[in-house]
Amino acid sequence: MIKALLKKQLLELLSHYIPKDKKGKPRRGISLVLYALLLAYVIFILSFSGYFTANILCVPLSASGLDWLYFAVVGIIAAIFGIMGTVFASQSQIFDAKDNDTLLAMPIPPKKLLFVRALSLYIQAFFFEAVIMIPGIVVYVLNVKLEVTSIITSSMTVFLLPVFTLALSLILGWLVTLVGGKVRNKSAVVTVLSLMFFAVTFYLYSKINVILMTVANNGERIAGKIKNVLYPLYQMGKGASGDIKSFFIFALIIAIFFGAVYFILSRSFILLATSSRGVKKKKYTAGKMKARGASSALINREIKRFFSSPTCILNFGISSIMLIVAAVFMFVKASSFERLIEISPEIANIAPAVIAAAACLIGSSCVYSAASVSLEGKTMWIIESLPVSMKSVIISKLKLQIALSLPAALVFTTAANVVMKPPLLYTTLTIVTVTAYFVFFGACGLVLNILAPNLNWSSEAAVVKRGMSVTVSIFGGWGIVVLLGVGYYFLSRIAPVWICLSACSIVLALAASAAIIWLMRRGVKRIAFI
């Protein structure tokens, strides 16, 4: 039984990471190769950042005889990564899994089902943590010692640590499920909880250098505190650095912790997975219905679609929030920027290009249009069977994309211009360039999604997070900004700033027009029979 369940679970896990075509079949050929390259690139970047972080800590801590603290810190970073990667999967893949009812109706003991699901989550946690832990071990071996015991214990820790992460994710997923089940607006709760979680993570990440330097310089003082307060962490670090006794103590602590969580959850799993958790039913009382035009109904539909989904809000809305935060940051640090311009007046000349590039780079994660067709999913028949022109449907998607991305980008651009005080002509051209970019970017995302839609998804994360058109849009957007930057650099050697900025806006406006013309001519025909 376990074998059959495990096979199903692994196939499901694998299917999350394999790109699909519009009929839900795994992609082959060049698109699969591109996807594999992209995955390898992400793994490389994460591993490289793990290696870089470990390098800062390794030598100073080891020189003070605090090898265990080095592994403890690397372990904490890895665990944070693991929790980030699995906490929401814990809710969607374990407690709210779509096949819970089907499987629980079969003669499968809930504890076995929970075990198999937890194992799948463990695999995900393992990969998230391994990209940090393995570079950490490599740095230690290269800089400190090549000792069989420490290699074995640290390698075993790579397998052991995700068990801790798994237990924590199970608890958090259980809490999110419980809280989400008690409130009417579940997506708002999930969004707020996620934003809080990301805010804390971003704050810690922005302070990472300070934290790492503090740990490296005050190792002994911190070590003393950890030994007393975070005993398991001390044993983990000591065990990973080669102390066999500590390794077994850590393993025992993890086993007891996970065992307790598993025992408690397996007893309540069937109740959690199948009950509606007491949301009070709201009885309809007939009232006045609001009539609006078809175009406004279509836009309203897109808005509802976006704001009903925490996945959409978190993935596509985060860059707009970051742009607003960056705008506030510009004002907070205004005096520093003013001083910078006083010291190097030539900065005023490159500032417009840097501001525009920053706005475009940060805002390029807002790619709702690149998922908007796929998000129709199995409801595509509705829009296809209604008497609406596909042009209106496309326009409604594009309007929402621009409304989500452009205002925040303009707030940042304006704030940065106010602080950096370039001439008015430069400010105007920067605003025009940023506007042209976001219209082009939104239209291109929609073109890509019409060309490569995926309507057969079971979890919207498949199109929002891992969709081919979304991935290509984000990286393509960054690539275009870099290309324009290179062009700007060479042009600026022979032409004044206003010509360079005008050239960028003209290129982007032309590209945006071409994309919109395609959408209005060929896009409307394609989307009608997707």
Add this chain to the structure above:
Amino acid sequence: MLRIEGLTKIYGDKKAVNDLSLHINPGEIYGFIGRNGAGKTTTIKACCGILRPDLGEIYVDGISIKDNPIECKKRMAYIPDNPDLYEYMTGIKYLNFVADIFEVGRAEREELSARYADGLGLTDDLAQPISSYSHGMRQKLAIISALIHSPKLIIMDEPFVGLDPKASHVLKTLMREICDGGGSIFFSTHVLEVAEKLCDKVAIIKDGKLIISGPMEQALGGASLEEVFLESEGEDRL
């Protein structure tokens, strides 16, 4: 009201629908029978402008669906076999959305949605998100949304699946009322007893080809629809 002429749809090397022609007059309920995979849903989807035919023409109220799909869609309503609706809307918001698209006046949408929701027993649940609806409730909502704009032609794919006995009865009554008022209904079903009692005309499709079509009495020739259908299936009969 609905004229299908030489409809052909090919998937790969398989002809899902092969040179199918049908004519549905105003006031008629036309049943469409066939085993799974016979080509019913493909035909229905082509009639609704969701699927592009490879050959043939479809006219709704004399208008070609190929040339003027929007005008055709304004005159008809479609209810699919498995109504996946917008889960992020409540039932009433979905009805309002459909009414907005069809530009139904406020008073009319209020009256029609109340009438059909009461009849099908969905009124109390209209404030619930569609994500909490059962299959039958979704089916009822899809039916109400199809009727809210008083279409001249209703095309339904397995409309009785998932409906409770009362809702089934109400739907049958509504179908007859709509056709008595000059509307037309084209629907597929596997419930042969219902088709036999309800339909004015019947068509049986096998492997994409229409093998029987015409007025019910003429098609049955004294036998039951079940007998005629099983006979048409020939060697596959158990």
